[in-house]
Amino acid sequence: MTATTPPPRLEIRNLVRRFDGQPVVDDVSLSIAPGQVTCLLGPSGCGKSTTLRMIAGVDLQDSGTIHVDGKLICDTVFRVPPERRAIGLMFQDFALFPHLSVGENVAFGLKGSDKRGTAKRLLDRVGLAHFIDHFPHHLSGGEQQRVALARALAPRPKIMLMDEPFSGLDNRLRDGIRDETLDLLKEEGAAVLLVTHEPEEAMRMADEIALMRAGRIVQQGAPYNIYNSPADKGAMAFFSDINVLQGRVQGALTDTPFGRFLAPGVADGNAVEIVFRPQHVSIDFDRAGKGPNPTIAAGTPARGIVQRARFMGSESLVEFRMEHDGQVLKATVPNVFLPKPGTPMWLSLRRDRCHVFPAKN
Structure with missing residues:
Protein backbone atom coordinates (compact mmCIF):
# COMPACT_ATOMS: atom_id res chain seq x y z
CA MET A 1 0.00 0.00 0.00
CA THR A 2 1.45 3.34 -1.07
CA ALA A 3 1.61 6.01 1.64
CA THR A 4 -0.02 9.28 0.63
CA THR A 5 1.74 12.58 1.20
CA PRO A 6 -0.13 14.63 3.81
CA PRO A 7 -1.37 18.02 2.63
CA PRO A 8 0.36 21.19 3.81
CA ARG A 9 -0.77 22.50 7.17
CA LEU A 10 -1.38 25.90 5.56
CA GLU A 11 -1.81 26.56 1.85
CA ILE A 12 -2.82 29.78 0.15
CA ARG A 13 -3.55 29.82 -3.56
CA ASN A 14 -3.53 32.87 -5.81
CA LEU A 15 -4.59 35.39 -3.16
CA VAL A 16 -5.48 38.84 -4.47
CA ARG A 17 -6.48 41.88 -2.42
CA ARG A 18 -7.20 45.28 -3.91
CA PHE A 19 -7.69 48.65 -2.30
CA ASP A 20 -9.23 51.39 -4.45
CA GLY A 21 -8.77 49.14 -7.45
CA GLN A 22 -5.01 48.72 -6.91
CA PRO A 23 -3.63 45.25 -6.06
CA VAL A 24 -1.89 45.26 -2.68
CA VAL A 25 -1.56 41.45 -2.70
CA ASP A 26 -1.26 40.14 -6.24
CA ASP A 27 -1.56 36.40 -6.94
CA VAL A 28 0.30 35.17 -3.85
CA SER A 29 0.62 31.41 -3.28
CA LEU A 30 2.60 29.45 -0.69
CA SER A 31 2.36 26.36 1.48
CA ILE A 32 3.75 25.53 4.93
CA ALA A 33 4.15 22.09 6.50
CA PRO A 34 3.69 21.31 10.23
CA GLY A 35 6.77 22.41 12.16
CA GLN A 36 8.01 24.58 9.29
CA VAL A 37 8.86 28.28 9.69
CA THR A 38 8.33 30.40 6.59
CA CYS A 39 9.26 34.09 6.59
CA LEU A 40 7.34 36.48 4.39
CA LEU A 41 10.09 39.04 3.85
CA GLY A 42 9.91 42.40 2.15
CA PRO A 43 9.90 46.18 2.54
CA SER A 44 7.13 48.08 4.29
CA GLY A 45 4.00 48.37 2.17
CA CYS A 46 4.66 45.32 -0.03
CA GLY A 47 1.55 43.42 1.16
CA LYS A 48 2.99 41.16 3.88
CA SER A 49 0.65 42.17 6.71
CA THR A 50 -2.37 42.21 4.41
CA THR A 51 -1.59 38.60 3.46
CA LEU A 52 -1.43 37.70 7.15
CA ARG A 53 -4.75 39.43 7.85
CA MET A 54 -6.49 37.43 5.13
CA ILE A 55 -5.13 34.14 6.49
CA ALA A 56 -6.24 35.12 10.01
CA GLY A 57 -9.73 35.95 8.72
CA VAL A 58 -9.81 39.62 9.69
CA ASP A 59 -9.70 40.69 6.03
CA LEU A 60 -11.31 39.03 3.00
CA GLN A 61 -9.51 38.40 -0.26
CA ASP A 62 -10.91 39.53 -3.62
CA SER A 63 -9.94 36.17 -5.13
CA GLY A 64 -7.97 33.07 -4.22
CA THR A 65 -8.39 30.40 -1.57
CA ILE A 66 -7.00 29.48 1.86
CA HIS A 67 -6.69 25.84 3.04
CA VAL A 68 -5.78 24.22 6.38
CA ASP A 69 -4.79 20.54 6.30
CA GLY A 70 -6.18 20.30 2.80
CA LYS A 71 -9.60 21.69 3.73
CA LEU A 72 -10.93 24.95 2.34
CA ILE A 73 -11.44 27.54 5.07
CA CYS A 74 -11.97 30.62 2.94
CA ASP A 75 -12.75 31.71 -0.61
CA THR A 76 -14.86 34.63 -1.79
CA VAL A 77 -18.12 32.86 -0.84
CA PHE A 78 -17.35 30.38 1.95
CA ARG A 79 -15.61 31.65 5.08
CA VAL A 80 -14.73 29.93 8.37
CA PRO A 81 -14.85 32.56 11.17
CA PRO A 82 -11.46 33.64 12.57
CA GLU A 83 -12.08 32.03 15.97
CA ARG A 84 -12.62 28.61 14.36
CA ARG A 85 -9.50 28.54 12.16
CA ALA A 86 -7.09 27.12 14.81
CA ILE A 87 -4.73 30.00 14.08
CA GLY A 88 -2.62 31.80 16.69
CA LEU A 89 -1.59 35.44 16.29
CA MET A 90 1.38 37.43 17.60
CA PHE A 91 1.97 41.10 16.91
CA GLN A 92 4.78 43.56 17.59
CA ASP A 93 2.84 45.39 20.32
CA PHE A 94 2.09 42.10 22.19
CA ALA A 95 -1.57 43.24 22.71
CA LEU A 96 -1.70 42.07 26.33
CA PHE A 97 -4.72 43.10 28.40
CA PRO A 98 -3.41 45.58 31.02
CA HIS A 99 -6.26 44.90 33.49
CA LEU A 100 -5.64 41.13 33.55
CA SER A 101 -2.83 39.34 35.33
CA VAL A 102 -0.16 37.49 33.37
CA GLY A 103 -1.89 34.17 34.09
CA GLU A 104 -5.29 35.55 33.09
CA ASN A 105 -3.81 36.89 29.85
CA VAL A 106 -2.44 33.46 28.94
CA ALA A 107 -5.70 31.72 29.91
CA PHE A 108 -7.90 34.22 28.06
CA GLY A 109 -10.15 32.39 25.63
CA LEU A 110 -9.41 28.93 27.02
CA LYS A 111 -12.22 26.60 27.99
CA GLY A 112 -12.31 24.05 30.78
CA SER A 113 -11.85 24.00 34.54
CA ASP A 114 -8.04 24.06 34.68
CA LYS A 115 -7.29 27.25 32.78
CA ARG A 116 -4.88 28.45 35.47
CA GLY A 117 -3.01 25.14 35.37
CA THR A 118 -2.64 25.39 31.59
CA ALA A 119 -1.42 28.97 31.91
CA LYS A 120 1.11 27.98 34.58
CA ARG A 121 2.51 25.16 32.45
CA LEU A 122 2.98 27.44 29.47
CA LEU A 123 4.49 30.22 31.56
CA ASP A 124 6.88 27.70 33.05
CA ARG A 125 8.02 26.76 29.54
CA VAL A 126 8.92 30.40 28.83
CA GLY A 127 10.49 30.84 32.27
CA LEU A 128 7.84 33.17 33.69
CA ALA A 129 5.68 31.00 35.98
CA HIS A 130 6.70 33.15 38.98
CA PHE A 131 4.98 36.14 37.29
CA ILE A 132 1.59 34.43 36.98
CA ASP A 133 -0.16 36.86 39.37
CA HIS A 134 1.69 39.98 38.23
CA PHE A 135 0.34 42.49 35.72
CA PRO A 136 1.89 43.14 32.29
CA HIS A 137 3.24 46.58 33.24
CA HIS A 138 5.47 44.90 35.85
CA LEU A 139 7.31 43.03 33.07
CA SER A 140 10.06 44.07 30.67
CA GLY A 141 9.49 44.13 26.90
CA GLY A 142 11.16 40.75 26.45
CA GLU A 143 9.08 39.21 29.24
CA GLN A 144 5.87 40.63 27.75
CA GLN A 145 6.81 39.11 24.41
CA ARG A 146 7.16 35.68 26.04
CA VAL A 147 3.78 36.09 27.75
CA ALA A 148 2.25 36.94 24.37
CA LEU A 149 3.84 33.80 22.93
CA ALA A 150 2.45 31.66 25.77
CA ARG A 151 -1.02 33.15 25.24
CA ALA A 152 -0.87 32.48 21.49
CA LEU A 153 0.17 28.86 22.11
CA ALA A 154 -2.40 28.19 24.84
CA PRO A 155 -5.21 27.02 22.48
CA ARG A 156 -2.64 24.76 20.71
CA PRO A 157 -3.08 26.36 17.27
CA LYS A 158 -2.22 24.45 14.13
CA ILE A 159 -0.83 27.63 12.56
CA MET A 160 1.01 30.57 14.12
CA LEU A 161 1.00 33.94 12.37
CA MET A 162 3.60 36.45 13.60
CA ASP A 163 3.66 40.06 12.40
CA GLU A 164 7.01 41.75 13.20
CA PRO A 165 6.85 40.22 16.73
CA PHE A 166 10.41 41.18 17.74
CA SER A 167 10.70 44.69 16.31
CA GLY A 168 9.84 46.34 19.63
CA LEU A 169 12.62 44.58 21.54
CA ASP A 170 16.02 45.94 22.44
CA ASN A 171 18.72 44.63 20.09
CA ARG A 172 20.58 43.02 22.99
CA LEU A 173 17.54 40.91 23.89
CA ARG A 174 16.24 40.18 20.41
CA ASP A 175 18.50 37.29 19.40
CA GLY A 176 17.89 35.34 22.60
CA ILE A 177 14.13 35.88 22.51
CA ARG A 178 13.96 34.87 18.84
CA ASP A 179 15.86 31.65 19.51
CA GLU A 180 13.71 30.76 22.52
CA THR A 181 10.54 31.46 20.52
CA LEU A 182 11.70 29.37 17.59
CA ASP A 183 12.58 26.41 19.83
CA LEU A 184 9.14 26.49 21.47
CA LEU A 185 7.29 26.79 18.17
CA LYS A 186 9.25 23.83 16.74
CA GLU A 187 8.34 21.75 19.81
CA GLU A 188 4.66 22.55 19.31
CA GLY A 189 4.80 21.49 15.65
CA ALA A 190 2.80 24.49 14.45
CA ALA A 191 3.19 25.80 10.91
CA VAL A 192 4.64 29.29 11.36
CA LEU A 193 4.32 32.25 9.00
CA LEU A 194 6.49 35.13 10.19
CA VAL A 195 6.26 38.56 8.60
CA THR A 196 9.39 40.70 8.79
CA HIS A 197 11.23 43.42 6.88
CA GLU A 198 14.59 42.41 8.38
CA PRO A 199 16.67 40.01 6.25
CA GLU A 200 18.82 39.00 9.22
CA GLU A 201 15.75 37.90 11.16
CA ALA A 202 14.45 35.89 8.20
CA MET A 203 17.83 34.21 7.69
CA ARG A 204 18.08 33.38 11.40
CA MET A 205 14.59 31.92 11.84
CA ALA A 206 13.26 30.61 8.55
CA ASP A 207 13.29 27.18 6.97
CA GLU A 208 12.02 28.95 3.86
CA ILE A 209 11.90 32.59 2.81
CA ALA A 210 9.27 34.07 0.50
CA LEU A 211 10.64 37.40 -0.73
CA MET A 212 7.82 39.82 -1.47
CA ARG A 213 7.84 43.01 -3.54
CA ALA A 214 4.95 45.20 -4.70
CA GLY A 215 2.34 42.62 -3.69
CA ARG A 216 3.99 39.62 -5.35
CA ILE A 217 6.36 36.86 -4.23
CA VAL A 218 9.43 37.35 -6.43
CA GLN A 219 11.50 34.45 -5.04
CA GLN A 220 10.94 31.59 -2.63
CA GLY A 221 13.34 29.02 -1.20
CA ALA A 222 15.77 28.10 1.57
CA PRO A 223 17.73 31.04 3.05
CA TYR A 224 21.02 29.81 1.58
CA ASN A 225 19.55 29.60 -1.93
CA ILE A 226 17.77 32.95 -1.73
CA TYR A 227 20.99 34.66 -0.61
CA ASN A 228 23.40 32.98 -3.01
CA SER A 229 21.16 32.62 -6.08
CA PRO A 230 19.08 35.82 -6.15
CA ALA A 231 16.35 36.15 -8.76
CA ASP A 232 17.33 39.69 -9.70
CA LYS A 233 19.31 42.72 -8.58
CA GLY A 234 16.55 43.84 -6.22
CA ALA A 235 16.50 40.47 -4.46
CA MET A 236 20.28 40.60 -4.06
CA ALA A 237 20.24 44.19 -2.76
CA PHE A 238 17.60 43.40 -0.15
CA PHE A 239 20.04 41.20 1.78
CA SER A 240 23.21 43.28 1.61
CA ASP A 241 25.10 46.15 0.00
CA ILE A 242 25.90 45.53 -3.65
Missing part, protein backbone atom coordinates in the same frame (compact mmCIF):
# COMPACT_ATOMS: atom_id res chain seq x y z
CA ASN A 243 28.20 46.86 -6.35
CA VAL A 244 26.95 47.16 -9.93
CA LEU A 245 28.90 47.28 -13.21
CA GLN A 246 27.09 48.31 -16.39
CA GLY A 247 27.79 46.60 -19.70
CA ARG A 248 26.42 45.67 -23.10
CA VAL A 249 26.36 42.19 -24.60
CA GLN A 250 28.27 41.33 -27.74
CA GLY A 251 28.68 37.71 -28.76
CA ALA A 252 27.24 36.49 -25.41
CA LEU A 253 30.02 38.40 -23.58
CA THR A 254 30.18 41.69 -21.74
CA ASP A 255 33.38 43.73 -21.54
CA THR A 256 34.25 45.34 -18.21
CA PRO A 257 37.45 46.76 -16.66
CA PHE A 258 37.63 43.45 -14.73
CA GLY A 259 37.58 41.36 -17.89
CA ARG A 260 34.82 39.70 -19.88
CA PHE A 261 31.71 38.16 -18.33
CA LEU A 262 29.37 35.63 -19.87
CA ALA A 263 25.79 36.84 -20.33
CA PRO A 264 23.86 33.66 -21.20
CA GLY A 265 20.43 34.15 -22.68
CA VAL A 266 20.84 37.89 -23.31
CA ALA A 267 20.65 39.02 -26.93
CA ASP A 268 23.49 41.02 -28.45
CA GLY A 269 23.21 44.76 -28.00
CA ASN A 270 21.21 44.54 -24.77
CA ALA A 271 22.41 46.15 -21.55
CA VAL A 272 23.27 44.02 -18.51
CA GLU A 273 24.32 44.64 -14.92
CA ILE A 274 27.07 42.63 -13.22
CA VAL A 275 26.21 42.62 -9.53
CA PHE A 276 28.47 41.54 -6.66
CA ARG A 277 28.75 42.05 -2.92
CA PRO A 278 31.53 44.05 -1.19
CA GLN A 279 32.88 40.93 0.55
CA HIS A 280 33.63 39.40 -2.85
CA VAL A 281 36.06 42.15 -3.86
CA SER A 282 39.74 41.39 -3.33
CA ILE A 283 42.06 44.32 -2.53
CA ASP A 284 45.74 44.22 -3.52
CA PHE A 285 48.55 46.73 -3.07
CA ASP A 286 49.86 45.85 -6.52
CA ARG A 287 48.86 43.65 -9.42
CA ALA A 288 50.86 40.76 -8.00
CA GLY A 289 48.21 40.15 -5.35
CA LYS A 290 49.73 41.02 -1.98
CA GLY A 291 46.67 42.57 -0.44
CA PRO A 292 44.90 42.14 2.92
CA ASN A 293 42.06 39.88 1.73
CA PRO A 294 43.20 37.29 -0.82
CA THR A 295 40.28 35.46 -2.43
CA ILE A 296 39.52 33.16 -5.34
CA ALA A 297 39.68 36.13 -7.69
CA ALA A 298 39.97 35.86 -11.43
CA GLY A 299 40.09 38.12 -14.42
CA THR A 300 41.72 41.50 -14.85
CA PRO A 301 42.50 43.66 -11.80
CA ALA A 302 41.32 47.28 -12.01
CA ARG A 303 42.81 50.20 -10.11
CA GLY A 304 40.87 52.34 -7.68
CA ILE A 305 41.68 55.20 -5.30
CA VAL A 306 40.63 54.95 -1.65
CA GLN A 307 37.91 57.48 -0.84
CA ARG A 308 36.98 56.39 2.66
CA ALA A 309 37.66 53.56 5.08
CA ARG A 310 35.63 52.75 8.20
CA PHE A 311 35.91 50.07 10.85
CA MET A 312 32.50 48.40 11.35
CA GLY A 313 33.25 46.16 14.35
CA SER A 314 34.07 42.79 12.77
CA GLU A 315 35.21 44.12 9.41
CA SER A 316 36.36 47.24 7.60
CA LEU A 317 34.45 48.90 4.75
CA VAL A 318 36.61 50.57 2.12
CA GLU A 319 35.21 52.74 -0.69
CA PHE A 320 37.13 53.21 -3.93
CA ARG A 321 36.71 55.57 -6.85
CA MET A 322 37.67 53.57 -9.92
CA GLU A 323 40.15 55.13 -12.31
CA HIS A 324 38.47 53.85 -15.47
CA ASP A 325 35.12 55.64 -15.03
CA GLY A 326 34.99 57.31 -11.60
CA GLN A 327 32.45 54.82 -10.27
CA VAL A 328 32.52 54.15 -6.51
CA LEU A 329 32.86 50.49 -5.49
CA LYS A 330 32.79 49.08 -1.95
CA ALA A 331 34.92 46.30 -0.49
CA THR A 332 34.91 44.71 2.95
CA VAL A 333 37.96 43.31 4.71
CA PRO A 334 37.94 41.19 7.91
CA ASN A 335 39.23 42.94 11.04
CA VAL A 336 40.91 46.37 10.89
CA PHE A 337 42.11 47.70 7.53
CA LEU A 338 42.05 51.49 7.20
CA PRO A 339 44.12 52.73 4.25
CA LYS A 340 44.40 56.50 3.91
CA PRO A 341 42.22 58.35 1.40
CA GLY A 342 44.08 58.79 -1.88
CA THR A 343 45.86 55.42 -1.66
CA PRO A 344 45.84 53.63 -5.03
CA MET A 345 45.04 49.90 -4.89
CA TRP A 346 44.10 47.07 -7.25
CA LEU A 347 40.70 45.40 -7.08
CA SER A 348 39.72 41.95 -8.35
CA LEU A 349 36.36 40.15 -8.26
CA ARG A 350 35.21 36.71 -7.17
CA ARG A 351 33.89 35.52 -10.52
CA ASP A 352 31.88 32.73 -8.87
CA ARG A 353 30.04 35.34 -6.79
CA CYS A 354 29.15 37.76 -9.59
CA HIS A 355 25.62 37.71 -11.00
CA VAL A 356 24.72 38.98 -14.46
CA PHE A 357 21.17 40.34 -14.83
CA PRO A 358 19.47 42.02 -17.81
CA ALA A 359 19.31 45.75 -17.16
CA LYS A 360 15.83 47.12 -16.54
CA ASN A 361 14.70 50.35 -18.16
